[in-house]
Amino acid sequence: MELFELTVYELQEKIKKREISSEEIVKSIYKRINEVENTIKSFITLADEKNILENAKKIDAKNEYNGLAGIPYALKDIFCTSDFRTTCSSKMLENFVPTYNASATVKLREQDAILMGKLNMDEFAMGSSTERSAFHLTCNPWDLERVPGGSSGGSAAAVAAGEIPFALGTDTGGSLRQPAAFCGVVGLKPTYGRVSRWGVIAFASSLDQAGPITKDVRDTAIIMNEIAGYDSLDSNSLDVEVPDYTQFLNQDIKGLKIGYPKEYFQEYVTQEVKDAVINALKKYEELGAVVEEVSLPYTEYALPAYYLIAPAEASANLARFDGVRFGYRDTNAENVLDMFKQSRSAAFNNEVKRRILFGTNSLRSNNYEDYYLKAQKVRRLVRDDFTRVFKDYDVIVAPTTPTTAFKIGEQINHPIILYLNDIITVPVNLAGLPGMSIPCGFSDGLPIGMQLIGKPFDEGTLIKAGHAFEQSTDYHKAKPAVGVK
């Protein structure tokens, strides 16, 4: 087995035992990237090999093998980094180099983890397929004719293809969990406020949350230990004690109460996906968990509420891109108003424009009560659904996505069909809960994801339940054949 195939945990163990060096890991990662990147196209910006190897040598020379020292990783290109341009996959920020680093990445840097580059995404995180990048498409490593999901598609594809041991992404309505499901890897959206969003370019501020994409649940626990916690720079960061997430690994789940909501198994979910998740529920019963059907009656209203709230917040957040202080500017304008309009028109794609227009329409004074305020009220009903179920259950289990990965180009011209991809993930964002997608089966060679939803700040139980499932199945060990000779 080559080094690029190993998990973070396996790499850590080998480094600790002095069996391998960071330099060797980095060389293996570059070898893998050179093998498959032309096919997968996960990266927007890749670090210079010579510089990274020098950095790895310095870390090796420190002879202090703690935490993530010497482990390579990459970031969705929405995290600000002072040594890499941060594009958000937009022409608007094509040459933008921030003066600061996002807090989550600062923590990884302090651990001496090695940042290998920035990963592709849908422009400004708006999309479910990574077809909305201003740079290029990313392909699903399991089937190159299919999308990797989105908006963290580059992050999920890179981890699945072995281009990187782990990545960070963001999740506004499912942007970590849906691509994780499509690419057969683990994606955790932590509780809103658990991981600092400082330095993460905002899409919809009340929904956005950063989190890890990894090869297995153990690695998710390891990465969460490094990135979770209070950050005074983020006004929405909550000062809640962070447990050692690895203590939730290898735990008995006898008596764990699992609810599966009947509303998440409706006709919009394919039979193959339903079957895989139902089989997983049977596995949980075998492991001693108590599995029962529950109801979240306001589920069907979550997606329309989300598609009022998210664009409304996006329209406000994206107002800052005016071509004055940073970003793209059309230089032909004769006055400031035309400069704003021409710059924004030339630099945003149609999906971004559509959401800005729609969000602004929802916020207009004569529409506010009927749309934005109404959606915020429905948001409370969706949240109350979860609160009620969590009085009696520890975890909610559901499919992550209604289908497996769809073909490139298949949905791009149908906004509502594309939005329906998020139908089982958005309620979690509206309620601010933690949600994790783990592989639970295959259909026609494509991975299927199971979503575990937890109580606020109870990522530990998700890790416990997810790891127990992993230990009794092999789905997370399957690898796509791309690039393998």
Add this chain to the structure above:
Amino acid sequence: MALTIEQIEHLALLVRLNLTENEKQDFANQLSSILNYVEKLNEISTDDVEPLTHILPVSNIFREDEVRPGTPREELLANAPLVEEGCFKVPKIL
């Protein structure tokens, strides 16, 4: 509810976008379609429901009003499309 071309033009002005005639028509159709979809929320009464404006029990925190170093001007100007004499330069406003 359907949005007219005139309404799209007004929205485009508010959000500072230039749209072609084809784009106006496309966005009118697409936004109308999405509006029809979100009308589903009217199936439920929310008269007695408090809007959930924030998911976390957070409130504003104030720090001490003390002088701290700022970001150097050169760094802030480094990303600007056009700079003159240490300032952001824009076309005429009036």
